Amino acid sequence: MSEFEPKIVAFFCNWCTFTAADLAGTSRLSYPPNIKIIRVMCSGMVDPKFVLKAFLNGADGVLVGGCWPGDCHYINGNFKARRRVALLTEILKQYGIDEERFWLRWIAASEGNMLKEVADLMTAKLRELGPSPLQQMGQMVG
Amino acid sequence: MSERIGFFICHCGINIAYRVRVKEVAEYAATFPGVVVAKDYLFMCSDPGQDLIEKDVKNFDLTRVVVASCSPRMHEKTFRAATQRAGLNPYKAFHMVSVREHSSWVTENEDQATAKAITIVRAGLMRVTNQSALTPSKFSVNPNTLILGGGIAGMQAALDIASSGNKAYLVERQPTVGGHMLQYDKTFPTLDCAACIGTPKMVAVGQEKNVILMTNSEVESVSGFIGNFKVAVNQRSRYVKSNCTGCSDCAKVCPVDFPNEWDVDTKMRKAIYISFPQAVPVRYVIDKKDRGPCVQTCPAGINIQGFVALIKVGKPAEALKLIMEKMPLPGSLGRICPAPCETECRRKEVDNPLAICQLKRFAADSVDWATLPVPTIEVKPESEKVAIIGAGPAGLSAAYFLALKGYHPTIFEKAPFAGGMLRFGIPDYRLPPAILEQEVNYIKRLGVDIQLGAGIGKDRPVGSLFAEGFKAIYLATGAWKSRKMNIPGEDAEGVMHGIDYLNLLNLKKPVKTGKRVVVVGGGDVAIDAAREALRQGAAEVKMVYRRSRDEMPAVKHEIQSAEDEGIKIDLLVNPIAVLTEDGKLTGLRCIKMALGEPDESGRRRPVPVEGSEFDIPCDMMIPAIGQQVNPAFLEGTTGVELTRWGTVAANALTYQTSVPGIFAGGDMFTGPSIAVEAVAAGQQAAISIEKFLLGEELTENRPVKPKGTDWKPIPKKPFVASRTKMPTLPVADRIGNYKEIETGFTVEQAQTEASRCVDCGGCCECKLCLDQCKAGAIDHDMTDKQETIDVGSIIVATGFDPMNPSKMSQYGYGKYRNVFTNIEFERLSNATGPTSGKLRKRDLKDPMKFTDAPKSVAILHCIGSRDQNHHEYCSRTCCMYALKYAHLLKDKCGHDTEIYNFYIDMRCFGKGYEEFYKKVQAEGVKMIRGKVGLITEDANGILTVKGEDTLSNRLVEIQVEMVILCTAMEARPDASDVMRKFGIGIGSDGFFQEEHPKLAPVSTPTSGVFLAGACQGPKDIPDTVAQAKGAAAECLALSSAGVVEVPPMISSIDRDICVGCQLCIGLCAYTAIEFNQYAGISEVNTAICKGCGSCAGACPSGAAKVRHFTDKQIFAEIDGILLN
């Protein structure tokens, strides 16, 4: 177990969660390096293809971060993300991807500590779950 | 063409390099396909750093540039500009990777940090070659600015903008500009008075033609983008027009008082008021809420709050006038109305509801009806005649309202007296006939012709009245037929129905009353009949009612009176047979009942208890279980339809029957009901009849019933008086006569009772102010005004709220009279405050009264600030104003006043602040370093303050006469609403977040929206003004640039791929996508699209994309991150 380090792709909206990640940095809150952030403008922009692609390419987990309901910079993009994530979670299950590998979290710009917490928790969880069952397949396809 | 990539990594001094081995990252990048140069540098964002990039682009002929440094939110713009200067399209050629915020600062281990940096750099290198050229669109900038908040920050910004010649729309929620600063007295450290330096600013914003002042207003929504915002503003109705001169005549007559918000409730104001004498605009405002629950409940819609307020201030005649706007029988109904309004009265939340009905009676009894002036009526031509059948409350009311409108109503009444059920159904000791008569006479004086003994029926059918020249007919004959009990023996001699019994007595006809009387029923008629029987000489009167006492429909105090007079009430008892001997009544067989499940009326249905039958011997029985309509008067009339309950069928809104021109109302429409319902029906019928006569649509433009529950809060003041008891005749004096039992309130009683009103509706609409206002500026019907304003920039300057310390119970605020908050103290010290600037203690009994100067005062710093349990931050102003208070106390109350300052640390950081501190210390103010743990109060109001002195490490306990709590500045409770409307962020302290804590102190994430003042964080006046000027400068810079570039990262839909499913159209929050019917595809309106990508995320065909966030680009990043 100790050898396995999960790879996590994180899609963070520019206005809240990406800013929270900046704040975690400015506040020098350290968290596991497993999380690699891709900046998107809004969580509502996260196309299911992005998530599938990440899993197929060997990600052990995918994290989508957006503003709290009601706080989306684009009025309600995060609601769309929420609906989409719910659906996608179901589809992913069909392919053997546990719902614990695909997280959606609301993290506001001021919640640097929350970002750290989520990063800690998710990494720990994935360490527990072990490598994604799709990795092999992904390599075949990719 | 093969790509030539340049890679540049920044050390950021040591911020990156201390954890990420930058050289190693650069070396890695150098090996990456396409990278021709990879360098590291100490400060990439510096001029030489940018220079380095520009030169390398040229020297190495680079096509792409990747910079690994801080967050793109910080320096993306900087490097994009550098790339552009080097001749490349920055969107295509440049990408930035955050190795500081996302790696060096958040990773503990150097190897891990370096590895992570390499991974994300790789993702960046892979992404950059997939980027395409984009050009930002340019839009012209509207030069005007909207400023939200009219405190010192907003006023300053508005003036600065106005002085440039551009327009500043200043939107303030309160009725005046000024904000907290103008509530203060002196300002530290210079001690110039806030009013002296603040009011000129207020006057200036009021007069400057380029400042468009919108007070009492709120922003509803914001749309658009930098340079081109559309802001919807709701100007709440002020009910006073702009020609108000501020003379205050209106306030002098206004009968209702409220605590003045501006004085933080230390002083009262009227419902029509200005916050303080220097308010800008100097234009009164009426504090009007939804009409009170009483007004909403009254079927006739009487302005109850209004007439009660008028009685309170000793104006009963005016009160009566107000009542009679809606109801012509105030003295009669003031005696017998069951007052549904009182059930809703919110005073019951304190103790008991107001005695509304009895106050109405008081108003009616306080005038001489014979000489009561008749209003001037615009009389219509003789031919405008209306026939009204029945002179009961409905008929009288319809006639009254029609006469007021100038019509000529004639009432046909078959009885020898007018009044209907009021006259015949109610005993004289409750409603003396003289009272009813004076009201009927008054109605006659308005021009109503009442023909008594003139029955309508077989000989003179309803329909024939049209032929007699009446243009409309109102049927209001009531419900006079007593309902049968349907039990055996009901027709025996000795049984007389309640309504017939009362009727005969009122007609002074001979009636034989028995010795032992049983009344069946629990309503008003039953009670009245029982009490009449007693007066008619019955030796014993008993009532039987089949439900419990709570369910008795009779007026409660009438039930009480009946019992007082000796009437027995048998509850849960139902008669099942009348016992007779030779056709004569001998008794009543009853059965006991028990309460079962609730029935459709919500009351629990009584069910008989088997085997519990018993007999009550009696020689008279009076059933009074309800009445029905007797349709006899309709004989000879065709076309008027009845319902299956035998009532007349009519439209519930217009009261028109099935025959046009014939209207119906009162009991004959509703079935037996209360008099005030009948009055209301008459009122509505009058409206319909007028519309009918004018040929208007009956259903249109009818007055709407007030509704809503936005009421004034129940005042906090201590309540002394509880409901005034109506004086009554002693029981001994009642028997055997018909003297009125309730004798009416005295003037004092009425005024005390009226003053119990909690004034739910704010303004009571007594309209006294209307007559006072010489300018004619008052308009009670004014409505809110919505306006959409186009501006190029916005400044949010919504300020702060002082924290309410009542939740910190150890300080006793709100409980101990002489524990003040800082703002209360400011108002005390201010010349326009409750004590005209004198520093006084509160009266221990009446919080609105002030007594003498305190001899000793404790000033407690940091209340709610620097406190884990409340706000961690320092409020930055408390130390200084606390010193100011100490000085003011010494100055105004004498130098022997003992003053203790409990502080944590003294923070006197500004210009002249430390000097001020020294000066105040020299005045002999005691400084104790430590927090106060507890305050207690003794019987004389002396406060004991217990705390610690951390310098000498001991506990201190001092006695003082006054405590001032220096409360925290906190974010406004509705900050998150403002945040959403304007697209700005909120920090963990609750205040609005600036874009960068040091370098962008007035900007927000939404370009074109700026911050100023304490809404961004606690600050003092100089800092606030400085920030306001900064925000104004940002707006002016934008205006003078004239054009803005809008980021080109918006959506596009590929025409060749789109299948026209229109899924995206429903998802777009900005309605930026339209369907092109001819091409069968969806299209993006680029001027509206904000680039959120909701469409791209959902597009099933992949036609919708957000530029700069395309599948290819994101996929490349994913590839880069996950490559092994």
Ligand code: FES
């Ligand atoms: S902008 Fe953060 S979720 Fe939409």
